Amino acid sequence: MRLHIWHAHAITAAVGCTALVLGVTGTGVAQSQGRDLGRQVLGAGDGWGSAEGGTTGGSAADTEHVYTVTTWAEFKTALRAGGDAPKIIKVKGMIDAVSEGCEAFVTGGYDLQQYLKDYDPAVYGNDKIAMGPQEDARVASAARQDAEIKANIPSNTTIVGVGKNSGILGGSLQIKGVSNVILRNLTIEAPLDCFPKWDPTDDNNTGNWNSEYDAVVVFGTDHVWIDHNTLTDGRYPDSERPSYFGKVFQQHDGLTDIVRGANYVTVSWNSFKDHDKNMLIGNSDSTATTDAGKLKVTMHHNRFDGILQRSPRVRFGQVDVYNNHYVVTEEQKDDYYVFGVGIRSQLHASDNAITLPASASVGKALKKWNESPLTAQNNYVNGKLTDLIAVHNAEIPSEILQSGAGWTPTLRTKVDSPRAVPGIVANRAGAGKVC
Structure with missing residues (x-):
């Protein structure tokens, strides 16, 4: 490991896309310093x-706790x-968590072909969970990957990518039970579950493949800033996964999940690309x-492309x-949704842009899971001002949504016109675009 030596301890406040770097002269007057992403705070x-x-992350780290890896x-x-x-970790280049492969x-003798033979529904059925030597070997192999x-x-950590092409391949960043963490300027390829589990009883006893590992999970943690990252399936898109037993061999879970009492999180200027399950906020109805x-x-100011x-x-x-931009492809138009309204949620969605194929249902942009009112105002679909709740209720009358989240956000920086949002985030969201 190489240790960086720092000679300045300026703290930078990053406001929107403007970085205000403050140092102090002998007279106590603030002055401009050289920019360093590791020293910036929200x-x-x-x-x-x-x-x-x-959220300040590791911005106050001393010289002994600044690393390049x-x-x-x-x-x-x-x-x-x-x-x-406090520590600052600079990631230089793309580092691989699975460099030796699955x-x-x-x-334990795990073999996918044998696993498929043992749990083929025509042989094993769909009335009980998978049990036996191959499932035991799968569990043991999965534990090694985990x-x-x-x-x-x-706590008190800032992780930043160096330059335009640095980040993590196949790793799962666990921000769990801590406080005060910053992730910036990283390209993160979602981890690929090498050993998905077949559950014969899932999906109304028709069976399904289930996978583990989120790219980033914020679990029981307060004060997190996730900014200017690119999160993607990368080399292993879901569209290229095989199917077994008539179900996609699912090897990805979430890109960024925020769960189990996590609190005070800002997710800004990121690019989420070509993934199924993007972001879960709250993981269970019973928590x-x-x-x-x-x-x-x-x-x-996030861009969701191929969501x-x-x-x-x-x-x-x-x-x-x-001020987010959501892009749905022709292939996804029948199964997509953008905003999921769950139990006791208070979602306030405004000034966003959604781009849909011409024949896609606009009403599907909202998905009702539970009876929870939401605010959805000044959102644009294909460049046209659209009342998402009214359209949803007209197109999907079996899932009537109520308007009014019951609160008004006050912690906002500049709110851009939603008509300008597609161009703004295309140019400035994602890794390598910190300005």
Whole structure:
């Protein structure tokens, strides 16, 4: 591992796309300093992540806790170094969490072809969960992958990519049970589950493949800023996954899930590309004891390109979604939704842009899971002002949605015209575009 030595301790407030770098002269007068992403903090008023003390990550790290890493092993070592002391980790180049391939995790005699023979519904049926030697071997192999690809992010940490082409392939960033974390300027390829589980009883006893591993999971953590990253399936798009037993061999889970009492999160200027399950805010209908009154999340100026669902799907949370651009492809038009309205959610979605194929249902942009009013105003579909709730209720009368989330967001920076949003986020959202 290589250690960077820093000679300045200026703190930078990043407000929207403007970085205000503040140093102090001998007379106490603020002056401009050279920009360093690792020293930037979330600007005042920039979403829920700026509330209750704000999000500063590892910006105050001393010289002993600033690292540059070029391998997955170095990255995990840097995360463990120094406990919860402020730290900055610079990721240089694309580092691979599965550099030796899925074969490196196989144990216990697991063999996919044998697994398929053993649990073929024509042989095994659909009345009980998968059990037996091959399932045991799958579980053991999955445990080896789990231990290798998950990276636990400690409190008071900033992780930034160096330049335009740095990030993580196949790793799962676990921001779990901590506080004050920043992720910026990273290209993150979603982890591929090497050992999906076949559940014969799933999907009304027709069976289904289930996978693990989110690219980023925010779990029971407060004050997180996820900014200017590109998150994608990359080399392994779902469209290229095979089918077994008539079901897609699902090897991806979420891109960014915010769950289990996580709170005060700002997700800004990211590019989410070509993925099915994008963002879950609140993971279960039964977690009121941990989630009620929390899951305060702001999402702004993100681009979702080739989305299918959960952008986001919300339970319990007071979630502000503005100035995002959602692009649905021709292939996805029949199964997509953008905003999922879940139990006791308070979703406020305004000033967004949605681009749909000409024949797609506009009403499907909203999906009702539970009876929870939402605010959806000043949103544009294909360049036209559209009342998403009214269109949804007209097109899908079996899922009538009520208007009025019951709150008005105040923690916003500049709100751009939704007609300008597609061009703005195309040019400025994602890794390598921090300005």
